[in-house]
Amino acid sequence: MDSLISQAAKIIRNSKYTTAFTGAGISVESGIPPFRGKDGLWSQYNPQILDIDYFVGNPASSWKVIKTIFYDFWDNAEPNNAHLFLAELEKNGRIQSVITQNIDNLHYKAGSKNVREFHGTLKTGMCMDCGYKFEMSSEILKKFPLKCIDCGGIVKPDFVFFGEGIPEDVQWLSLDDIKKAEALIIIGTSGEVMPACQLPFIAKENGAKIIEINTEKSVFTDEITDIFLQGKAGEICDKLLRELLRK
Numbered sequence: 001m002d003s004l005i006s007q008a009a010k011i012i013r014n015s016k017y018t019t020a021f022t023g024a025g026i027s028v029e030s031g032i033p034p035f036r037g038k039d040g041l042w043s044q045y046n047p048q049i050l051d052i053d054y055f056v057g058n059p060a061s062s063w064k065v066i067k068t069i070f071y072d073f074w075d076n077a078e079p080n081n082a083h084l085f086l087a088e089l090e091k092n093g094r095i096q097s098v099i100t101q102n103i104d105n106l107h108y109k110a111g112s113k114n115v116r117e118f119h120g121t122l123k124t125g126m127c128m129d130c131g132y133k134f135e136m137s138s139e140i141l142k143k144f145p146l147k148c149i150d151c152g153g154i155v156k157p158d159f160v161f162f163g164e165g166i167p168e169d170v171q172w173l174s175l176d177d178i179k180k181a182e183a184l185i186i187i188g189t190s191g192e193v194m195p196a197c198q199l200p201f202i203a204k205e206n207g208a209k210i211i212e213i214n215t216e217k218s219v220f221t222d223e224i225t226d227i228f229l230q231g232k233a234g235e236i237c238d239k240l241l242r243e244l245l246r247k
């Protein structure tokens, strides 16, 4: 493992443009469960609740689960060492941006600035009828369960549901990063969600070296990963940071 860590650090040191691509696994050590894997949410819930057509037809039952699986965890979640590592690297000019599939706002909370929220955010919501914007939290949901305080319309959280498109501005910014990247650090994603999972393949085609951190192999590992660092994101990132700080 030590030799893999030093090879990964060398790639990051030599790269003039480095991007990170993160998924639910980076936030597991912050107490937010992922979708897939053995303790993943889909072992308890039906993914249909995050389908846009289902949400519009059954907002009450969809909202009940959304509050339980996201907002109740999220209210108390703090960034862990992996989020802090990426923020530190950005501050030092070692990485240029983070593309995240996560909606938990933890990269911003850790201090990262150039964050592309590919699937939107839990932080805000919008009335589907009048466009009124809400700052979301578990508390707000207790007071105004899913109904707009202005017009009574359905409030939808600003994350991308299954069946919805990716916001265009974020898509373009992400693609730009991916094409420029000389190194891509993939952390905690199974790589099963389209179209996000295409980004690392595009990076590889454009010549990026791929460093991957995950507790398990993903769809990327045997296909495009150059250095696979197997383990928990927070622990591996600590080792990598120590190596990068060595003179």
Ligand code: NAD
Binding pocket: 022, 023, 024, 025, 026, 027, 028, 029, 032, 033, 034, 035, 036, 037, 040, 101, 102, 103, 104, 119, 187, 188, 189, 190, 191, 192, 193, 213, 214, 215, 216, 217, 218, 231, 232, 233, 234
């Ligand atoms: P996923 O649930 O499909 O996969 C999680 C991945 O993380 C797996 O490959 C797993 O092996 C790995 N993992 C688990 N614990 C880890 C740890 N401690 N360190 C490193 N890796 C670990 O997640 P995904 O690929 O991001 O796709 C799911 C979609 O779910 C995303 O689009 C995202 O929007 C959404 N989601 C977001 C959150 C969040 O915002 N925190 C949580 C759940 C789901």
Ligand code: ZN
Binding pocket: 127, 128, 129, 130, 131, 132, 148, 149, 150, 151, 152, 153
């Ligand atoms: Zn409204």
